[in-house]
Amino acid sequence: MTIAQTITAPATTRTLRVGVIGTGMIGRDHTRRLAQVLAGATVTGLYDYSAEAAAAVQADLAPSATVFATGEELIASPEVDAVLVTSPGFTHEAYVLEAIAAGKPCFCEKPLATTAEGARRIVEAETAHGTRLVQVGFMRRYDVGYRMLKEVVDSRIGQPLMVHAAHRNPSVPEQYVTPMAIHDTLIHEIDVFRWLLDDDYVSAQVIFPRATSASHAALKDPQIILLETAKGIRIDVEVFVNCKYGYDIQCQVVGEEGLANLPEPMSITMRKDASLQNPILTDWKDRFVASYDVELQDWIAAALAGTASGPSAWDGYAAAVTSDACVEAQEADGIVKIDLPARPALYA
Incomplete structure (x- = not known):
């Protein structure tokens, strides 16, 4: 494809x-x-x-x-x-x-x-x-890699049990602060995982590993966001916006019968200077342009x-409710519940 x-x-x-x-x-x-x-x-x-x-x-x-x-x-x-x-x-x-x-x-x-x-x-x-x-x-949802992943998750690896993911940027502007890791960065994972798993979230937690020296006082970086879905699927997402090496989106879904990885963007692999190498993108616009x-x-x-x-619009609302809970979890010492009302019939 x-x-x-x-x-x-x-x-x-x-x-x-x-x-x-x-x-x-x-x-x-x-x-x-x-x-x-x-x-x-x-x-x-x-x-x-x-x-x-x-x-x-x-x-x-x-x-x-x-x-x-x-x-x-x-x-x-x-x-x-x-x-x-x-x-x-x-x-x-x-x-x-x-x-x-x-x-x-x-x-x-x-x-x-x-x-x-x-x-x-x-x-x-x-x-x-x-x-x-x-x-x-x-x-x-329109990326060919995610569409391939969804086809496999829906039909070939059994019931999903866990998702391990990462959203890494080489750097962010000085005005980027801790809540933006949710509203500006994780927001894409929040939506695409609901679609990928056909599920809603019920709780969120945020934990902070050792901070990178590339960050600043108003930005805790990296962060690990832990989400639980209504079906009991556990999701962990690493958000690391000063990773230095490139723009890197990773996703692995673990199912009852197998696991599936989001494919890497197509690139040429080279053997040069006594090493095996392939380029890594540095700009989100290049990663998702198509x-x-x-x-x-x-x-x-x-x-x-x-x-x-x-x-x-319902997906936009669900993403907003979830991101608000994740920002609350950045300040809370523990798990924050996520409550969505019943989905209107228009969006069934």
């Missing part, structure tokens, strides 16, 4: 008119995908709090798009069929709620909202609407049908 084989163009000949809110790094990159890489969509609207930034994206990538004065005007425009939200996280809730009120499919980069209560409000609004409209940007293409093509196909696919 190759990543290209998982990209399916929409069956319809109709073109989805997309408005992009937020034209920073990820917004600009998604606009490029929509305009130059993927099938079935065109960018007709742009908004950013910096009008200059929006105009620059318009000039380079979406010359026929209208630059709107506000995100709300973009969402309301008859030129826009669907909305892509890539603005700063604290703005996501308001824009997603506005898109739901307008009845327009919405792709929202994570986080869905900066609080669990905000994510819950989105779930309630979408449930009241009665149709799924929101997809959250948890792109790991999965962004697949997830947005999936969103386009669903949005053309007036709905949403992939990670849902």
